[in-house]
Amino acid sequence: MISKLRFEQRACFVAGQAKSGTTLLMALLDSHPELLVLPEETAYFPTVLTKYAPRGRRAQFDYLTEQSLSNVLFGGPCKWGKRNYATFPREKFLQMFERAAFDPANAQEDLLVLMVKAYAATLGRSPDTVTRWVEKTPANRNHVSAIVSLFPHAKILITLRDPRAILAAQIALERTRQTGRFSTYYVIAHWRVAAKLARRVRDAKVPGLVVQYERLVHEPARTMEEVCGYLEIEFDPETVLTPTKVGRFWSGNSAARINFSQISTEPVTRWERELSKDEIGWVEWHCRDLMPEFGYEPRLSRRELRYFVRPIRGERPREYLKSRAYSLRDDWIRGAVERV
Numbered sequence: 001m002i003s004k005l006r007f008e009q010r011a012c013f014v015a016g017q018a019k020s021g022t023t024l025l026m027a028l029l030d031s032h033p034e035l036l037v038l039p040e041e042t043a044y045f046p047t048v049l050t051k052y053a054p055r056g057r058r059a060q061f062d063y064l065t066e067q068s069l070s071n072v073l074f075g076g077p078c079k080w081g082k083r084n085y086a087t088f089p090r091e092k093f094l095q096m097f098e099r100a101a102f103d104p105a106n107a108q109e110d111l112l113v114l115m116v117k118a119y120a121a122t123l124g125r126s127p128d129t130v131t132r133w134v135e136k137t138p139a140n141r142n143h144v145s146a147i148v149s150l151f152p153h154a155k156i157l158i159t160l161r162d163p164r165a166i167l168a169a170q171i172a173l174e175r176t177r178q179t180g181r182f183s184t185y186y187v188i189a190h191w192r193v194a195a196k197l198a199r200r201v202r203d204a205k206v207p208g209l210v211v212q213y214e215r216l217v218h219e220p221a222r223t224m225e226e227v228c229g230y231l232e233i234e235f236d237p238e239t240v241l242t243p244t245k246v247g248r249f250w251s252g253n254s255a256a257r258i259n260f261s262q263i264s265t266e267p268v269t270r271w272e273r274e275l276s277k278d279e280i281g282w283v284e285w286h287c288r289d290l291m292p293e294f295g296y297e298p299r300l301s302r303r304e305l306r307y308f309v310r311p312i313r314g315e316r317p318r319e320y321l322k323s324r325a326y327s328l329r330d331d332w333i334r335g336a337v338e339r340v
Contacts, residue, residue, distance in 0.1 A: 005153050007113070007117070007127045007130065007133075008109075008110060008113040008151070009151060009152070009153040009154070010130060010131065010132050010133055010153070011132070011133060011134075011135070011147075011151040011153070011154040011155070012035075012132045012133065012134040012135070012154060012155040012156070012157065012231060013045075013134075013135055013136070013137075013140050013147050013151075013154055013155075013156050013157070014026060014134065014135070014136035014137075014138075014140065014156075014157045014158075014159070015137070015138060015139075015140035015141040015144070015156060015157070015158050015159070015194070015197070016138050016141060016158055016159035016160065016161075016194055017138050017141065017159075017161075017166065017190040017191055017193075017194050018138050018166075018170070018190070019161070019165075019166045019169040019170060019173070020138065020159045020160060020161040020166060020191075020194065020213055021159040021161055021211065021213035021216055021217075022136050022138050022159050023136070024213075024216065024217075024243060024263070025136075025157065025159055025211060025216065025227075026039070026134065026136045027243035027244060027245055027250045028220075028224060028240050028241065028242075028243055028263075029134060029227070029240065030243070030244045030245055030246070030247065030250075031239050031242070031244045031247055032228075032233060032236070032239055032240060033129070033239075034129070034130070034131040034132070034233040034234065035130070035131065035132055035133070035134055035231070035233065036116065036119065036120055036123075036125060036130045036132075036133040036134065037133075037134045038070065038115075038116065038119060038133070038134065038135050038136070039073070039245050039246050040068075040069045040070040040071075040072060040073055040083075041068065041069040041070060041136060041137045041138075042064060042068050042069075042070045042112065042115070042135055042137060043063075043068045043069070043137050043139065044064075044111075044112045044135065044137065045137065045139075045140055045142075045143035045146055045147060046137060046139040046140070046142060046143060047063065047068070048060050048063055048064060048068075048111065048112075049143075049146065057101065057102070057111065058102075060111055061097075061098070061101050061102075061111065064111070064115060065094060065097070065098075072085055072090075073085060073088065073090060073093055073119075074090055074093060074094040074097075075090040075091060075094060083245075084248075085246070088246060089122055092122055093118060093119060093122040096118040096121055096122055097114065097115055097118035097119075100114045100117065100118055101114050101115075110150070112135065116133045116135075120133075131231070131232065131233050132155060132231050132232075132233065138190075139190075140156075141158065141190070141193050141194050141197050142193065144156060144197065144206055144208075148206075148207065154207075155207075155208075155209070155230060155231055156201075156206075156207060156208035156209070157208065157209055157211055157227065157230075158194065158197055158198050158201055158208050158209070158210050158211065159194075159210075159211050159212070159213060159216075160194055160195060160198050160210060160211070160212050160213065160294060161212070161213035161214065162213075162214065162268075162271065162291075162296045163187065163188060163191040163283045163287045163291070163296070164271045164275060164279075164280055164283045164284075164296075164299075165213075165267065165268065165270065165271040166187055166191060167184070167187050167188075167271070167275065167279060167282070167283050167312070168270060168271035168274045168275050168279075169267070169271075170182065170184075170187055171274070171275075171279075171312065171313050171314050172274070174314035175313075175314060180316055181316075181319065182314045182315060182316070182319060183319050183322065183323055184282060184312045184315055184319070184320075184323045185319075185322065185323035185324075185326045185327055187283070188282070188283060188286040188287055188327075189286075189326070189330065191287055192286070192287060192290060195287070195290045195291075195293070195294065196290070198210045198294065199290075199293065209226070209227065209230045211223065211227060212294065212295075213268075214268050214295075216263075217263050217264065217265045217267070217268060218265055218268070220241050220263050221237055221241060224237075224240040224241060227240075228240060241263065243263070276313075277300070278306060278307055278310045278312075279312055279313070280299050280300060280307075281300055281303075281304060281306070281307025281308075282307050282308070282310075282312060284298045284299065284300050284303070284307070285303050285307045285308050286327065288303070308324070308327070309324075
């Protein structure tokens with residue numbers, strides 16, 4: 001069904017947190033003929049419209065094409081070495097986007113919309129064939145009000161996953177990437193924000209659809225049928241149950257470096273084998289008040305100080321201190337709000 005909305009208002013944004021299933025969801029939507037899916041994150045709302053807005057359009061353009069994860073679509077280096085766009089006309093995309101971005105006639109046009117239009121033109125897609133265009137940046141969870149303000153007809157998909165599974169995935173990711181910046185605080189803080197957003201969506205206070213990772217992999221057909229219904233597009237099992245990226249088969253971005261030939265349920269319970277009791281305790285110390293709402297029952301009977309104090313695997317001393325300090329700050333703020 002072709003939308004009657006203007007092209008710029010046919011937006012769909014995916015939000016959640018890292019390792020919560022946002023990339024899998026995008027891969028399942030990627031080849032749908034009614035959708036135009038940007039294959040990489042733009043950080044448009046979290047970064048382009050915040051940090052770079054005061055610096056002007058050129059700085060915003062340069063960030064999108066040179067620094068954001070979407071830079072690989074313009075010929076930039078892949079940050080994590082697992083993307084292959086050798087057959088994608090990157091130079092053509094860059095030229096078309098730059099021409100549109102700095103055309104005086106487009107001075108008032110939104111930069112993300114111009115990027116999406118350039119992407120469609122690069123692929124030879126007519127805007128008339130696009131029911132929804134889709135952008136994914138997990139940190140969109142922090143900018144839903146801004147998204148709705150700029151794109152009042154936007155569809156919003158929020159992914160949510162067991163926070164213990166996310167911690168296990170992030171530990172595995174740090175083991176392979178060795179960034180030295182692994183933050184256990186951000187694992188739980190981002191989850192709490194995503195969970196509270198999911199709650200607001202379920203309470204109909206915010207427009208959107210919650211997609212839980214566990215249900216997505218256990219019941220992919222039923223879940224994707226709901227997603228397609230929400231997006232007002234046809235549900236075609238052969239298309240939306242096969243993960244692709246720019247139309248090519250996609251084997252996943254497993255933190256454990258496992259390639260999958262189809263949607264797999266294996267990551268759902270991996271945390272049970274990989275996390276120690278103290279690591280489970282760290283997550284449940286911070287998230288146990290929200291977890292049951294989404295079917296994530298705490299494993300431990302109560303909070304114990306050692307769960308808060310003991311370091312997590314892969315956590316450097318500096319990040320350890322920051323995580324505990326930020327956690328105490330948040331706990332104090334929550335207490336102050338409750339007292340009011």
